[in-house]
Amino acid sequence: MKHFTRLALAGALAAATAGASMAQELYAPNLAYRTGPFAATGIPLMNGQADYMTLLNERDGGIGGAKIDFEECETGYSTEKGVECYEKTKGKAIVTQPWSTGITLQVLPKTNVDAIPILAPGYGFSPMMDGKTFQWAFNTPAGYWDAADMIIQYLESQGSLNGKKIAFLHLDHPYGKEPIPVLEQLAAEKGFELSPIPVGLKEMQNQSAQWLQIRRMRPDYVVMWGWGAMNAGAITEAVKTKFPMENFLGVWWSGHDADLAIAGADAKGYKSISWSFPNMDAPVMKDIQSMVIDKGMSKTDETEMKGVFYSRGIVISAILAEGIRAAQAEYGTAEINAEQLRWGLEHIDMTEERIVELGLDGMVPPFKTSCANHTGHSGGWMLEWDGEKFVKVSDLLTPNVAGYQALAEEKAKEYADANAPWPVNEGCDAM
CATH class of the missing domain: 3.40.50.2300 (Response regulator)
Structure with a gap:
């Protein structure tokens, strides 16, 4: 049929x-x-x-x-x-x-x-x-703001985030900085402390300094916006420093099977939000x-x-x-x-x-x-590494777009004004 x-x-x-x-x-x-x-x-x-x-x-x-x-x-x-x-x-x-x-x-x-x-x-x-x-x-x-919102939603489903510390380990690149405005807004709304930790392009494979900072900070969670060699480097360091993998989460580009396979069973519990799933x-x-x-x-x-x-x-x-x-x-x-x-x-x-x-x-x-x-x-699913592959550990999560719609409109206007004259489609209804 x-x-x-x-x-x-x-x-x-x-x-x-x-x-x-x-x-x-x-x-x-x-x-x-x-x-x-x-x-x-x-x-x-x-x-x-x-x-x-x-x-x-x-x-x-x-x-x-x-x-x-x-x-x-x-x-x-x-x-x-x-x-x-x-x-x-x-x-x-x-x-x-x-x-x-x-x-x-x-x-x-x-x-x-x-x-x-x-x-x-x-x-x-x-x-x-x-x-x-x-x-x-x-x-x-x-989008990335959807991902940030869904990750925080998932963490909040595990318990209140008020007073918690979240380290934001991110590539020091436009990609890695993308979710910061929404994460900062969510931190203010939900009462958690957000600590951005950048990783330079030359530091991707050697993040000892960043993970020393994380060890001293003792965050409740680490959220990663990594890419390429940075992912494997971070997972290796997390295993080495014995950071609890169940409290380590990444965006969808930080959920690559080959990166996790390097650590194998030691990376069990690591999670990644994802809008796709292999079937x-x-x-x-x-x-x-x-x-x-x-x-x-x-x-x-x-x-x-x-x-x-x-x-x-x-x-x-x-x-x-x-x-x-x-x-x-x-x-x-x-x-x-x-x-x-x-x-x-x-x-x-x-x-x-x-x-x-x-x-x-x-x-x-x-x-x-x-x-x-x-x-x-x-929306997307939270995936978890079971030691060999990623499996779904949540129902479908959907982003609270209304929570950052005003921010999106503000940033869009800032961009348009900075790049004036910028054509706008007045025929479109509001988001």
Whole structure:
């Protein structure tokens, strides 16, 4: 029945895009980072993204009859190289995927002029949730402020935070600083003490100074906004200093299986909030295995495929594909342009039923975007490392967006004023 439903939807889309069988390819480049200091996390993400698009091309003939050109432009996670990749690809691209908060901030003002949407799933500048101000930027399905709120919600479910100490161990980079405004606001509201502890790019693998500070501080919890080698370095130090793992939590980019595998059973109890979850029994995984991997069209391996980051890459490409489908149906053409895709990304409706139709069972929570809401605020699950893999240890948590909506509007206005003249979509309703 599920297969029939997918076929019916595909038929309806094909009818809406008559003549699509002759359509040209849609160019959706990815600013990848398979090299550099964060390659270990970038590789499984890029593999998952690429494999899903390859599946759509092989199984469905693309999207709406148009094959997807998912070319990668290697940035090494360098902001300078990322901007170069953006400039190189923007001419014919229908989307740009920066894959770094630093790169996102650099290209954000350019997209207004170039009229090309930014897709930054689960990262980037949090006030991009305000679609009225940031017409071309999307950080679906959840943003960093959502993550900070959900982590605090989870901790509060374990007991009052009033009088507690929380150390905020973060990469000293725009990405690592993103949640600080919301964490500071929550600290004032809930009565906990927040102590930011930055980790420089050159300190990622040797955090002895930071963990000495944590040991002296004796916080009740450590919340980590780490990335790449910083994650493994922090987990290693936590084990070495015998910090209780059950009180150590990270954002979704700090929940990479390979980082935890280094410590193995010693890291048992570590937690990470996540808007994606690997489900090897999901139909999409079986299709990728038979139609992509078994045909030698993938760079992944069996271990990586079971991990959180590979499946997250699949979900990210599925989100992009949904935006493309929505735009094709609205405009009656397979060969959509960047401006039409922007409309499509504003009209994603990932219901539970649609998630199942896509074969993504249990891999992503439901969410919906709109002209004013460019994030979707899907919510997420708290995952815990059981010594070998991540498992869910919470029901779906949903962010209290109303709690920081005013802050988002304030920061969005500050950004627009600082970059004036800044076009605002007055046609959008409030968030």
